[in-house]
Amino acid sequence: MNNLWKSAWVIGGSTGLGAELVKILTAAGIETYVSARDKDRLKVLCGQFSDAKSYPLDITDKAACIRAVDEINKIKNTLPDLIILNAAVYYPMDIENFNALEISDMMNVNFLGIANMFEALLPYRKSRGGNVTIATVTSPSGWRGLPGAIGYGSSKAAVINMMESMKPELDRCGFDLRVVNPGFIKTRLTEKNNFQMPQLMEPNEAAKLTLKGLSTKNFDTSFPNPFLYYLKLLRILPYTLFFRLMKKINQQRNKP
Numbered sequence: 215m216n217n218l219w220k221s222a223w224v225i226g227g228s229t230g231l232g233a234e235l236v237k238i239l240t241a242a243g244i245e246t247y248v249s250a251r252d253k254d255r256l257k258v259l260c261g262q263f264s265d266a267k268s269y270p271l272d273i274t275d276k277a278a279c280i281r282a283v284d285e286i287n288k289i290k291n292t293l294p295d296l297i298i299l300n301a302a303v304y305y306p307m308d309i310e311n312f313n314a315l316e317i318s319d320m321m322n323v324n325f326l327g328i329a330n331m332f333e334a335l336l337p338y339r340k341s342r343g344g345n346v347t348i349a350t351v352t353s354p355s356g357w358r359g360l361p362g363a364i365g366y367g368s369s370k371a372a373v374i375n376m377m378e379s380m381k382p383e384l385d386r387c388g389f390d391l392r393v394v395n396p397g398f399i400k401t402r403l404t405e406k407n408n409f410q411m412p413q414l415m416e417p418n419e420a421a422k423l424t425l426k427g428l429s430t431k432n433f434d435t436s437f438p439n440p441f442l443y444y445l446k447l448l449r450i451l452p453y454t455l456f457f458r459l460m461k462k463i464n465q466q467r468n469k470p
């Protein structure tokens with residue numbers, strides 16, 4: 215681990231990728247605040263690491279996000295050096311199980327929850343001397359519309375787009391924005407998938423690659439390769455080729 219960060223805050227840090235990030239950060243002696251909704255799970259996780267501090271938070275509650283940012287800033291007299299906005303929910307969705315309520319839930323947590331956190335963080339953008347790295351964990355399903363990811367992909371596309379819009383302005387104000395786009399990770403989120411997931415990663419491996427990417431100066435951290443190289447190529451494919459390929463993938467997904 216580099217010595218870029220003395221303190222961190224992982225929002226959505228109680229399970230899966232987030233919990234592994236907390237383990238690695240605290241093992242490196244980095245004081246780490248950990249947020250999620252489930253207080254009991256947070257308590258158990260943070261009880262294992264002396265440098266982990268539990269801070270329950272539901273990011274769909276804007277007032278609670280503002281309170282959390284203000285309180286953590288007050289305790290430390292500054293924001294943590296690294297803030298990872300990792301919280302999200304996921305419902306696999308295709309046309310057969312299209313559900314506007316589930317889409318609303320995904321948009322609420324995955325996009326509007328992140329917007330709530332930014333509204334809470336932005337007032338501190340000029341008051342901090344050094345840089346705060348703020349990373350959102352998004353997804354390659356936000357790059358182009360993929361079969362089976364209706365709603366989830368839209369919520370991640372919205373976050374990536376918002377981060378791109380904000381980066382140039384925030385570069386000048388001490389906020390260093392990043393996006394992290396992992397492939398498939400073995401967590402409770404992907405337990406819902408009933409298809410073969412290429413290059414499925416263990417959460418610990420994904421957490422290491424996340425922090426390795428955040429230690430560089432790159433805006434985008436995407437892994438694992440070569441899977442993510444192929445997905446990146448989809449971004450530049452013309453629609454005729456793109457839809458031909460997606461139809462094939464859809465047929466594969468629907469094979470009994």
Ligand SMILES: NC(=O)c1ccc[n+]([C@@H]2O[C@H](COP(=O)([O-])OP(=O)(O)OC[C@H]3O[C@@H](n4cnc5c(N)ncnc54)[C@H](OP(=O)(O)O)[C@@H]3O)[C@@H](O)[C@H]2O)c1
Nearest residue numbers: 226228229230231250251252272273301302398399401403
């Ligand atoms: N797993 C994958 O293959 C994969 C691939 C690409 C991207 N991602 C992204 O990676 C991130 C981590 O996913 P994961 O697979 O590790 O899933 P996970 O195990 O379900 O973790 C999600 C975390 O977010 C928290 N969370 C959910 N809703 C929240 C809310 N309203 N407020 C605060 N915290 C909330 C959860 O805790 P509570 O439920 O207690 O709140 C949990 O700590 C997500 O952003 C996901 O979209 C995952």
